[in-house]
Amino acid sequence: MAIIKESTDRTNVSGQPEAFIRNHQYNFIKEQALALVTAHATANDAEVLSVLRHLSHEKVFAMFPALTEEQKNVLRPLTAVKDTNAAEEFLSGLRPYLIPFPTVNLDNLKRLFPKAKRLKGPNLPAMDFHALSYLSWQENTNRFLVAERNGRLQTVSGQFGASRKQGVCMICHKHSSVGLFMAKTKGANLDSYVKHGQYICADEAACNARLTTVDRLEKFLDRLER
Structure with a gap:
């Protein structure tokens, strides 16, 4: 594992809204919006719907410790969601406020994984960096993963074997098609190594979503750091 300081280009283009929503937060908000759609389709009790709207509002606002009034106004329309069209319109309105994953290129990735010879890297131009909480890709049997923590890019690499096994992913904690990720870390002794295995999603894009x-x-990163 490596933790390397990299520049994170998140400068907004002039006139663009200030981004404040991360991918995982957007996914949570989406879950709440879809839950309200389901509730309106199945519940007839106005009081129950009112409680559900209030709970969704509280859960979403709790994810952001210091919202400005403008940011609150961006999120408030959640409680008005009643059907799929309204949910899609609300979620589409959040897109300009999404914080993208830090901009990286192949040279950055080669510095992050100095032991990986002939690193090809992922297809970066095809990726939606606004939909990433972590960057991951596979080369042969090797899986590479990059995550940002406290302004730093933290990396893990190891062997990954995809399978038809269904299980709970260590990263997203959802039931999906998983494979065993095996990483070798330093042991207690100077020259000893320990292998750590965790089941994670075979499809990293679906995991991010x-x-x-x-x-x-x-926690996944911390366990492999030991």
């Missing part, structure tokens, strides 16, 4: 908290992602 399901991730509603980064707590388990950070």
Whole structure:
């Protein structure tokens, strides 16, 4: 594992809204919006719907410790969501406020993984960096993962074997098709190594789309750091 300081280009283009929503937060907000759609389609009790709207509002606002009034106004329309069209319109309105994953290029990735010879890297131009909580890709049997923590890019690499196994992913904590990620870390003795294995999603894009908290992602990184 490596933790390297990299420049994170997140400068807004002049006139663009200030981004404040991270991918996992957007996914959580999306879950709440879809839950309200389901509630309106199945519940007839106005009081129950009112309580559900209030709970969704409280849960979403709790994810942001210091919202400005402008940011609150961006999130408030959640409680008005009643059907799929309204949910899609609300979520589309959040897109300009999404914080993208830090800009990286192949040279950055080669510095982050100095032991990986002939690193090809992922297809960066095809990626939506606004939809990433972590960057991951596979080369042969090797899986590479990059995450940002406290302004630093933290990396993990190891062997990954995809399988038809269904299980709970260590990163997104959702039930999906998983594979075993095996990373070798330094042991207690200077020249000893220990292998750590964790089941994670075989599809990293789907994992990013399901991730509603980064707590388990950070635990995944910490466990492989030992």
